[in-house]
Every structure is written in C-alpha cells, then in structure tokens.
Amino acid sequence: xxxxxxxxxxxxxxxxxxxxxxxxxxDVIEDRRGRRRADRIIxxxxxxxxxxxxxxxxxxxxxxxxxxxxxxxxxxKKAEKLKKWEAKFFDTDIDTLxxxxxxxxxxxxxxxxxxxxxxxxxxxxxxxAEEVGEISKIxxxxxxxxxxxxxxxxxxxxxxxxxx
Amino acid sequence: MCYDMSLFADEQERTLQICNLPSxxxxxxxxxxxxxxxxxxPYLPGQHGRIIWNEQEGCSSSCGFMxxxxxxxxxxxxxxxxxxxxxxxxxxxxxxxxxxxxxxxTPSQHNSSGPIKSSCxxxxxxxxxxxxxxxxxxxxxxILSTAAEIPLDAIENIMLRLPVKSxxxxxxxxKAWASLMSGPDFIYRHLENQRSIxxxxxxxxxxxxxxxxTYFFSDYSMESICCxxxxxxxxxxxxxxxxxxYEISNSCNGxxxxxxENFASVINPTIQETVQLPKSLNFPKHANNEVxxxxxxxxxxxxxxxxxxxxxxxxxxxxxxxEVMDLGSANCNWRLLGCITGYRVVSLIPPVFVHGxxxxxxxxxxxxxxxxxxxxxxxTVRLISVPEARTSxxxxxxxECLCILYVYKSPIGRTKVANLYVLEDSVNCEWIKKCxxxxxxxxxxxxxxNCDGKIFVTLARGESLEQHYYDTENGSRGKRTVLxxxxxxxxxxxxxxxxxxxxxxxxxxxxxxNTFSPIFHLFGQKWATVFPTSNSSSSRSHHHI
Numbered sequence: 001x002x003x004x005x006x007x008x009x010x011x012x013x014x015x016x017x018x019x020x021x022x023x024x025x026x027d028v029i030e031d032r033r034g035r036r037r038a039d040r041i042i043x044x045x046x047x048x049x050x051x052x053x054x055x056x057x058x059x060x061x062x063x064x065x066x067x068x069x070x071x072x073x074x075x076x077k078k079a080e081k082l083k084k085w086e087a088k089f090f091d092t093d094i095d096t097l098x099x100x101x102x103x104x105x106x107x108x109x110x111x112x113x114x115x116x117x118x119x120x121x122x123x124x125x126x127x128x129a130e131e132v133g134e135i136s137k138i139x140x141x142x143x144x145x146x147x148x149x150x151x152x153x154x155x156x157x158x159x160x161x162x163x164x
Numbered sequence: 165m166c167y168d169m170s171l172f173a174d175e176q177e178r179t180l181q182i183c184n185l186p187s188x189x190x191x192x193x194x195x196x197x198x199x200x201x202x203x204x205x206p207y208l209p210g211q212h213g214r215i216i217w218n219e220q221e222g223c224s225s226s227c228g229f230m231x232x233x234x235x236x237x238x239x240x241x242x243x244x245x246x247x248x249x250x251x252x253x254x255x256x257x258x259x260x261x262x263x264x265x266x267x268x269x270t271p272s273q274h275n276s277s278g279p280i281k282s283s284c285x286x287x288x289x290x291x292x293x294x295x296x297x298x299x300x301x302x303x304x305x306x307i308l309s310t311a312a313e314i315p316l317d318a319i320e321n322i323m324l325r326l327p328v329k330s331x332x333x334x335x336x337x338x339k340a341w342a343s344l345m346s347g348p349d350f351i352y353r354h355l356e357n358q359r360s361i362x363x364x365x366x367x368x369x370x371x372x373x374x375x376x377x378t379y380f381f382s383d384y385s386m387e388s389i390c391c392x393x394x395x396x397x398x399x400x401x402x403x404x405x406x407x408x409x410y411e412i413s414n415s416c417n418g419x420x421x422x423x424x425e426n427f428a429s430v431i432n433p434t435i436q437e438t439v440q441l442p443k444s445l446n447f448p449k450h451a452n453n454e455v456x457x458x459x460x461x462x463x464x465x466x467x468x469x470x471x472x473x474x475x476x477x478x479x480x481x482x483x484x485x486x487e488v489m490d491l492g493s494a495n496c497n498w499r500l501l502g503c504i505t506g507y508r509v510v511s512l513i514p515p516v517f518v519h520g521x522x523x524x525x526x527x528x529x530x531x532x533x534x535x536x537x538x539x540x541x542x543x544t545v546r547l548i549s550v551p552e553a554r555t556s557x558x559x560x561x562x563x564e565c566l567c568i569l570y571v572y573k574s575p576i577g578r579t580k581v582a583n584l585y586v587l588e589d590s591v592n593c594e595w596i597k598k599c600x601x602x603x604x605x606x607x608x609x610x611x612x613x614n615c616d617g618k619i620f621v622t623l624a625r626g627e628s629l630e631q632h633y634y635d636t637e638n639g640s641r642g643k644r645t646v647l648x649x650x651x652x653x654x655x656x657x658x659x660x661x662x663x664x665x666x667x668x669x670x671x672x673x674x675x676x677x678n679t680f681s682p683i684f685h686l687f688g689q690k691w692a693t694v695f696p697t698s699n700s701s702s703s704r705s706h707h708h709i
Contacts, residue, residue, distance in 0.1 A: 102314065102315075105315055105317075105318055113321070114321070117318060117321040118325055121322045124322065124326065124330065125327065128333065129333045129337050132333075
C-alpha cells in the first residue's frame with residue numbers, strides 16, 4: 001500500500017502495483033525499498049484532492065487490462081471499450097483537464113498526459129485566437145501593427161467552404 | 165507576502181531551522197513534511213513554514229523555518245528528526261536546529277560561509293500562485309485559469325496535436341506561443357505528428373469560365389469527410405487558356421512543386437507560401453518536353469532538393485537528363501547532374517519520395533519499365549528492376565516502404581486484377597508480393613494515399629472527387645464522395661496529389677541563400693522569387709555533356 005497526500009491533506013491509499021503506472025512514484029518506491037512504512041507516503045503537493053481521485057480511477061481502469069494491451073489483436077473489442085471509457089473520462093471542464101495535465105506531468109504518467117493534452121487540443125481546435133487568449137487568460141501583448149504583420153495572410157486567405 | 169523576521173517572542177522559541185533543503189522545496193512542502201507526523205496544526209500557506217535561500221549561492225543552500233504548535237512539539241521533532249529521518253522525496257536527512265538561540269535572539273546561520281545577506285528573499289512558488297488563484301471566485305467555469313502555469317512542454321504537446329490552421333491562428337495569442345510554434349524543431353515534430361493523424365490533398369484544376377489555373381487544397385481526416393475545408397486561390401501570374409498545363413510533383417513534408425516546361429515553384433499549400441524557382445538554362449527549348457519533377461528532403465543538410473527530369477532531345481527515347489536545385493543551401497541554382505540514355509520518364513506516374521530517395525518510373529523503347537532512384541543525400545542514381553517484365557506499374561509508399569502496384573486484365577472474365585509488391589531489399593532489388601486485389605473497377609492512378617494498410621485512390625468523376633479505398637488486410641473496399649462542386653464552378657481537375665499538412669515554410673529555406681527577392685503578398689499568399697545568379701556553372705556543365 002502506498003499513501004498519497006494531496007495539497008488539501010486528503011489521504012489516498014493505493015496498491016503499489018497500481019501506483020506504479022506513475023514513473024515518478026515507481027522511482028521513489030524503488031529508491032526507498034526496504035525502508036520504513038513512513039517512506040511509503042508520497043506528497044502530491046501541487047494538486048487538490050479531486051485530481052488524485054481521478055488519477056486513481058484512471059490507474060485502476062488501466063491496471064485491469066494490462067494483458068489485453070499486450071495482445072492487441074485479441075482485445076480489439078476491449079480496446080474499443082477502453083477508448084470509449086477514456087473519452088468519457090476526459091469529458092470534463094478545461095480546469096480539471098488542466099490539473100490533470102499538471103498532475104500527469106509531475107507524476108510522469110505519459111498516457112494520461114497525452115490523453116489530457118489530446119482533449120485540450122480538441123477543445124481549442126476550432127476556437128479563434130481571441131477566444132483562446134481569453135480561455136488561457138493570456139494578455140495579448142501584440143501591438144496592433146504587429147498583429148497585422150503577424151497574421152496578414154490569415155485574413156486574406158480565401159477560406160471557402162463552398163465545396164463541402 | 166513579505167518576510168518578516170520579527171516573530172513574537174513565544175513563536176521564536178518554538179521555531180526550528182531546517183537546513184540543506186532540496187532546491188525544489190517550497191513552504192507547502194515544508195508544512196507537509198511535518199504535517200505527516202501531526203506536529204504542526206493544519207497548514208496555512210505562508211503562515212508557518214518559510215523558506216529562505218541565499219541568492220549568491222543559488223538554490224543549493226536554501227534553508228527553511230518552521231514554527232510548531234508548542235515548544236514541546238518542536239523539541240520532539242528535533243529529537244526524532246535531526247539526522248535520523250530523510251526528507252520526503254530526497255535522500256538527504258533532516259538537519260534541524262533552533263532558529264533562535266536564546267543568547268542572540270537573531271536567526272542563527274546554517275553554515276559557516278557567512279551571515280545570510282540582506283539579499284535573502286522569500287521564494288514564492290508557482291504552486292502557491294495556483295492555489296491562490298483557485299480561491300478567487302471569478303475563476304469558475306471552464307477557464308484555463310492556470311495556463312501560464314502549465315509547463316511549456318504540455319502546451320507544446322497540445323499544440324502539436326492541432327491542425328496547421330489552428331496553429332497559425334494561435335500564433336496571435338501571445339509571444340511565447342508564437343516563438344514556440346515557429347521554431348524549426350516544433351515544425352518538424354508537428355509534421356511527424358500530422359503524418360500519422362491526417363492527410364490532405366492538393367488538386368490542380370481549371371475553372372472553366374474564368375480561364376484561370378487554380379489550385380486548391382483540401383484537408384480531411386480519414387475518419388470524417390464531413391469537415392472538408394477547401395480553399396483555392398489563383399496563381400500569381402495571369403493565365404490564359406493558352407498557357408501550358410501545370411503538373412504537381414510528389415509531396416515531401418507538406419511541400420509540393422508545381423511545374424511545367426519553363427516554370428517551377430515550390431509551394432506549401434497549407435500555409436500558402438510560394439517560392440518561384442529560376443528558369444533552367446540547362447535544357448534546350450522545344451515543344452512537348454516531357455518533364456517530371458521530384459521533391460526530396462535531405463535531413464543531413466536540412467535542405468530540399470528539387471530534381472527535374474527532362475527529355476534529352478526531341479527524339480522519342482533519346483534519354484533523360486536530370487538537374488538538381490538545393491532549396492536551403494547558400495546557392496540556389498540548377499545543377500545539371502547527368503543523363504540516362506535509352507529511357508524516358510513515364511510522366512503519368514508521379515515520383516515518390518521515401519527513405520531519402522526519390523523514385524521515378526521510367527520505360528525504354530521496348531516499353532520495358534524500370535525504377536530510377538535518386539539518393540537525395542549522396543546524389544547517386546540507380547536503376548531498380550521491377551518484378552514482372554510488364555508495363556503499367558504504379559508507385560506507392562506504404563508503411564515507409566516503396567511499393568509498386570501492377571494492374572492487368574484478369575485472364576478469366578473482364579475484370580482487372582492488381583498485384584502489390586513491396587521492395588524488401590533495395591540493394592538486391594528483392595520484391596515481395598504482398599497481396600492481390602481482384603475485381604478492380606477503377607483504374608489505379610495516383611494519388612494513392614495509405615492509411616493503416618488501406619489503399620485510397622482519389623479520382624475526379626465529373627464534377628466531384630471520389631475516393632475509393634481498398635483494405636489490403638481483410639479485402640474490404642468501398643467508395644465515398646469526398647468533394648462535390650456541382651453547382652458553383654465547374655472544375656476540371658488536372659492532377660491530384662496526396663499531401664501532408666505542414667508548417668514547413670519554403671520561404672524560410674530560400675532566405676538562407678544569397679539570392680532571394682523581397683516577399684510579396686499576392687492573392688493572399690506569400691510569394692518570393694529566386695533570382696538566378698549570373699554564375700556560369702550551369703552553362704558550363706551544359707557544354708560539358
């Protein structure tokens with residue numbers, strides 16, 4: 001058992017095999033093998049309790065089918081199921097996705113990181129630059145002239161949808 | 165939040181100093197270290213733990229202060245922790261001492277290098293920024309409130325998944341994003357991603373009424389064809405119906421070369437940049453030249469090579485001469501390289517670029533076909549024989565391998581059959597027959613896209629683009645209409661090529677050479693010309709041959 005502690009002091013007990021999906025945790029555990037119980041406690045300082053919950057759910061779902069992933073041909077149906085499940089899992093607001101990215105980055109969970117990034121890029125795909133600036137709360141530092149220079153062709157392009 | 169050393173007297177005597185903290189440690193970490201053992205009351209940011217680090221020594225010598233609930237708790241921690249327990253997440257043991265020794269009443273120094281300078285400052289961690297922001301009520305629904313805190317590699321990861329169109333748009337969001345997205349490294353990583361995600365099509369056609377040559381570019385993913393975006397724009401030159409028709413070369417990293425006998429330009433249709441290449445002096449001018457242009461990328465020198473094959477003289481099988489231009493090297497000029505006698509280019513079949521070599525289909529006077537390969541890096545050429553001594557092959561790239569498709573009439577019945585061969589060993593010309601596609605109703609003429617073992621054939625049928633696909637693994641097939649332009653403008657499609665969407669800018673490659681013109685904005689596209697330098701190398705080599 002490994003205990004994770006979130007920034008708002010909630011404790012999460014996870015099986016070591018499950019938590020090993022995080023490369024950071026695996027390294028830490030590997031480092032401290034054979035030590036006291038206290039060393040099995042890991043601080044997840046930069047995330048609140050909502051996120052470890054999600055991360056653990058994600059781990060459990062993936063933990064249940066490691067063999068199927070190995071035999072890709074056999075588990076076509078199950079892979080499809082997992083895909084569906086992941087689509088549902090990532091279907092949250094952008095704030096949560098953001099936190100998930102941060103968590104996945106610090107805990108080093110590549111699949112979660114990629115999945116969350118994919119979803120964010122999906123959300124951003126069809127937005128305008130202004131909308132994205134608003135969403136990401138980034139001030140537009142471009143002066144008006146610079147902006148004209150930077151994206152002239154964008155406006156001048158003949159984007160037509162007439163053949164669609 | 166400012167740091168004030170003047171603590172209350174009772175606070176002073178229950179404060180411990182923690183030395184040799186890891187460089188990444190912050191107040192919250194400090195709080196949690198001791199919270200775990202219930203030594204401190206539930207931690208409030210910035211209230212109990214404080215971190216100081218010496219500016220002159222960088223992060224290595226940071227030390228922290230922790231105020232405990234009671235003096236007894238502090239004593240217990242000192243006894244239990246000091247030199248015995250390792251700090252969570254590190255291999256270093258705690259090094260604790262009383263922050264205020266009773267005699268001095270000032271913070272004791274944790275090392276002998278000297279007193280903490282006045283330049284000590286409190287480190288505000290990004291973690292706290294996030295937490296503080298979370299507490300503000302206005303950052304509520306669906307707002308990427310912490311985008312600035314998201315590591316840049318996450319932003320890059322997100323951006324790498326976006327189509328070119330969105331990336332171009334988001335360059336205007338902020339300068340950090342703009343510089344991230346215009347780096348050559350980003351452009352190539354994005355290209356690698358796009359290659360596996362989706363494909364596009366470049367088509368060259370004429371709008372009958374206006375008598376303009378137009379090329380348009382459509383992008384669509386393999387799964388959904390409903391979201392086709394088509395754009396088209398006029399060539400920078402005025403075209404009349406007498407202008408000879410244009411052809412498209414193979415595509416390479418999202419670039420294509422549009423050419424005819426006396427004109428060639430490298431275009432990225434996705435970002436609409438055109439580089440017009442100079443006229444070649446190596447070829448004699450005569451009508452009905454058979455030209456074929458191939459485009460390749462030299463990953464060693466990071467240059468694009470445009471290889472032009474042209475008939476030697478007017479007789480049918482007089483041989484092919486080929487010349488090369490490097491886009492991205494200092495000198496942009498056509499260099500005549502050599503000649504293959506007895507062959508002509510099968511100009512109907514466009515060349516392909518795979519594994520650092522461009523391949524053309526050529527045929528001799530007996531209509532015997534062979535493959536001519538040009539290694540982009542070494543500029544060496546080779547002839548590769550084909551498996552069956554027949555004609556009408558098609559060149560395809562599948563799973564990063566050169567393949568050929570041979571279509572013939574089935575001996576039984578009236579249908580056509582195609583054999584697909586894969587080049588296993590390019591040195592010994594070993595071909596392996598991969599599969600046979602039976603009952604073909606359409607002619608397999610380019611472009612042929614490949615995706616997950618499926619062969620896609622896109623062809624113009626009347627006023628629409630149709631896409632037929634055939635799965636080489638399970639033999640399933642189908643067709644769908646990709647593009648239909650029935651009512652608006654009648655378009656006669658002249659050639660269609662598969663082309664990836666990329667951010668590769670041909671103009672940036674041209675800017676490396678000494679001979680480029682200013683950039684124009686014409687019909688909404690960026691446009692630059694290569695001026696031929698007046699060196700005699702090209703004409704000299706012409707005489708030489």
